Structure formats: C-alpha cells, structure tokens
Amino acid sequence: MLNRYYSHKFAEIFLYVESLIQLLNKGINDYNTATQDYQTAEQQKYLMDLGGKRVRPLLALISCQMFGKDPEAALPAALAVEVFHNFSLVHDDIMDQAPMRRGKETVHQKWNPATAILTGDVMLVNAYELLLQLDNDVLKQSMELFSTTAIQVCDGQMLDMSFEDKAEVSINEYINMITLKTAVLLGCSLKLGAIVAQAPHTFANHLYHFGVKLGISFQLQDDILDVYAEGDAFGKQIGGDILANKKTFLLISAMEKATGEDKKLLDFWLTHPNPEPRDKVKAITELYNKLGIAAQAKNMMENYYNDAMDLLAAVEVNPEAKQPLYKLAQQLLNRNS
C-alpha cells in the first residue's frame, strides 16, 4: 500500500542511499537463490521481483547505518521485513480478491488461492529464517519485536475487513487500524536496524515511533489524495475510495459530522445501488468541502508528521546520517503540493 507514495518524486531519496539499494538488491538475489528449491519458489520469486520501492528494508539499513554500524549487519533483518511485507500482500490480495498488484496479476489469480496461501506461509517462515542469521546478541530482541509487529499487522488486516460490515467506525478506531495494518511495520523496520546497531534504547524507540507516526501520516495523505490529487500525479483513479464506499478518514469524519440534509445526501450516495461514478465523486467531494473534512485530515496528517519530525530530531547522531530519513519524510508531504 505504501509503495504508491513513492511513485513520482522518489528518485532523489534513492540517490542518497544508492549503495544501500545495491546491497539490498544483492540480498534479494541471494534470497531468491537460497529458496529456489521450494515448491513455491516460482511464486515467491514472482512476488519479490514485482519490486515496489522496498521502503521498509531500506529503513532498516538506513537506521543501522545511522548508528555507525556497517549496514550489511542489518541485511537479514531488512530482507525479513521485505519478505514479511510480501507475505502480507499475497495473503491480503486473496482476502480482498484483488486481481492485480503493481500492474501484474496477483499470485492467487495467476495460479490459485491454495498456492497463494502456501506461498505466503512459506514466506512468513522464511522471514524468521532470515532473522536467524542475525548475531546472537541481537537475535532474541529482533525476533520479539518482529513477532509482535507481525501479529499487529494481521490484527490490522482483520480490523480493516471488519470495518466493511460495520455501520459506524470512529476516528480513533480508524487510526488504530492503520497504525496496526501499515504503520507499525515501518517503525519495526527502523527499530530492527537500530537493534542490530546496538543503538541506545531511547533512540531505537524514538525511531520506532518516528516510523509509526510517519506511517499514519502517509496513510492519511493517501486518503486525502484519493479525492484531492491533481491530474494524474497520484497515479490512480481519483475518487476510487469514494466509489468503493471505503471507510477512509474522510468518509468516517463525514459520517460523524454530517447532519440533516448533509446526512441524507451522504446516505443517498452510500446506499445508491448503481450511481453514475462522476456524479457520486463530485457530490461527496463537495460534501467533504462543505464540512471541512480535507482541512481536518490535513491538519491531523501534519500533526502526525510533526510528531515524527520531533522524534527524529531527538535521535542524537551525526545530523548528516539522518538526512535520508528527513528527505524521505519531506518528499512525502511535498509530493503533490
């Protein structure tokens, strides 16, 4: 889900971390070789080669390097989060019955659901096998963090699905869901790098929460861009969430705020069995404007972003070493303004 954030202006951050990307690409190649005899090797390689921007493993490597440790030490952890992320995508796609991912057929679509389930299962085990390559003195702590995070991500997906059938979802419930489903894995990636580098606990935790806050901020931005992106900069259809009645921050907030005629109008479009897409997007966008939803979302997004920045600022390392993370965060907020 996060990958779409980096479709446009991500080139610059990649220049900062080119050597880390090379390290990562080599690691992924080695991983594909190491797993080539598995019954699900073909599917696993297919997933890993779909690419994406590999933000999570990069965060782990950047974080490790920040604390003066050779980033190669964090490579197993970086690969573990990337493999775990792909595990979650292949299983989520089955659950969501998604036919496409990153412009290619999903595994359950190209093969079948049983194969997709097993591919994910094996990848989840592989993520642990990768972590087992870490040094003994950081192994247990890394695995505990990873396991806690993995369960949170599954819990987040379960909550996300439950929202579809739920008449009312609160803003707090929504923030909790995106925290679990998306944000904690960013925090985990960063903290794993810090653990491997044996960074002071305080700073490792700052980085964790920096990742979580940034992740929430990303997701809120995504909700906003679904409605307010300019032209094709967003890289997907404007109003897709609106047409799917997806309970984004915007819709949840509108459902809370709308009264009287506004509420009637909202209910009309949400329950319309066969709306004209353009009309529905236009009507709901106008309602969002009237209720000040976008401003509220943007405000919340900026609060999370600022919290993230404060946390990063409090990590006491060479300021230059933090530049990749600042760049990454800045590009998020500038991406369409």
Next chain:
Amino acid sequence: MLNRYYSHKFAEIFLYVESLIQLLNKGINDYNTATQDYQTAEQQKYLMDLGGKRVRPLLALISCQMFGKDPEAALPAALAVEVFHNFSLVHDDIMDQAPMRRGKETVHQKWNPATAILTGDVMLVNAYELLLQLDNDVLKQSMELFSTTAIQVCDGQMLDMSFEDKAEVSINEYINMITLKTAVLLGCSLKLGAIVAQAPHTFANHLYHFGVKLGISFQLQDDILDVYAEGDAFGKQIGGDILANKKTFLLISAMEKATGEDKKLLDFWLTHPNPEPRDKVKAITELYNKLGIAAQAKNMMENYYNDAMDLLAAVEVNPEAKQPLYKLAQQLLNRNS
C-alpha cells in the same frame, strides 16, 4: 490427519504420560489466555479446543523427559508444534475446502476464508513466539529445526495438491510427499524435546528419524485401513480414498502394476463419472488383492516400523524412559489386528 490413529486404543499410552498431559493442558490454557486479545483469538481458541490427541506436543515432552530434564523446559516447544500443527490444519482445510474437522465446522466454514487465513497466519507467528521462551542456549538450534520443518510441511502440502492433477505419481514421490507433509513434524517434535534436554546429537537425530519413520509407517497403515479396516474400528467410511480416487500408496502401486485387463478395469473405475460406490470399492479392492498390493503396503509399513524401532533402540537412556514411545509405536501396529 494423524489424530485418527489414536481414536481407539490410545487410552493406555495416556496413562503412561498422565502428568505430561496435565502439563500440556495447563500450557494450552495459558496460551489461550496469553492470546485472548488478538482479533483472531476466538478462532484460535476454537481450533485449540477441538483437541485431538495432541501427539506431537506429547512427543516433545516425552523426549525431553527421556534425557532426564524437567519436561516443563520443553513446554514452549511442545506448544509451538501443537500451534503450528493447528496452523497447518486451518490453512489445509481452506485449500481442501473441507467443511468439517474433528466433528465440528472448520474455521473457514464457520466464519470465512479470510478469517481462517489470518487465524493461521497469527498462529504461525505465535509458534515462533512460544519458541522464543526457550532458554537462550537452545533457542537458535530449535528455531532452525522448526523453520526447516515448517517449510517441509508446506512443501508436502503443495506436493499433495499437485498429485491430484498428475497422471502418474511414483512410489518414491509418494513417500517423499508423506514424509514432508506428515512425518517430519513428528521427528521435529521429538528432536525439539531432545535439544531442550541438551541430549547428545546422535541420540537427538536417532529420535528425529524414529519419528519420521514412524510417521511414514502410520500413513501407510492409514492407507491400508481405508480399504481393509474391520467393521467400524477405523472410525470412518471404508473405501473413502477409493471413492475419491485419492493417490494413496495402494492406488499408486496398483497403477504401476496393473497391465492388460487389470489396467483397463482400473481405468474404467477411475474415470467412471458416476459409479455405484459399493461396486467401485469392491472392484478396486479385488484388484488390489489380485495384484498383492496390500501385502506390499504392509511389508513397506513394517520396514519403516522396524527401522523406527532400531533407531529408538539405539538411543542410550534408561529403558524405562523409552516405554511411552514403545507403547505408542506398538499400539499403532496392533490397532486393528
């Protein structure tokens, strides 16, 4: 799958290990409490409470005790294999579209496939969380064995599914499949107990292979009993595998051996779109008899069983401590003779 072996004469072995069963039950209760806040807690508890004979975790505890170590030290490993086993059941049941398990609705049937996928995913992570409770000096080795085994079990399931669409499966391929899908987890359970007890490597490996050979022997016995069980001692419909054209040892062997008229007859029944069940079971059973398939299967089963016994005999511990394993193995072969 293994649980059905213990439906009838398993009471005696349980007397031998009553304290271990109490330890295990307490562990499962504690586990259910520890996981009660997860979004999939209800489904997970439902699965764990379905019971079964919990052979795998018992093997881990027995093995640890055999080497003079307090079996409680192996409880996290025992629970991990039980939780893993339940993970594999809940995912296999989705893949096999099985509506029932142990006389109750399967998770995907009672809830939905998405919930069943996530329940399994969380349980797989939980299995690792349990292993993380092991002592540091046995943690890594335990996790490596467990991970290797987990991937083998998934590979075995993938192979099993692939056999359905395969015109020809060799005996070797079949033995390999049941080894991966069923037998290695028994070996793993035993070896984990031995690792926790810091038993000599040779004996830990003997126990591993004892478990694998016994597992293969169990599965062959199961294939035989599908056709040759007496009365209702088997606890399921006679000829179920025959009616499903399931590629068991018997069918694979018959497909290899049958020529001329025998081959025509076999093909007739295998491709019959709507056979009278009794006639099909009778005809194929007669063909098995004619080709000496049962004797061949029984011979192979006994070879694996004898290999298992030799391996157990070579484990140098107090003979009394090995009794539970001998009992368990004996009851297997005596269960319907």
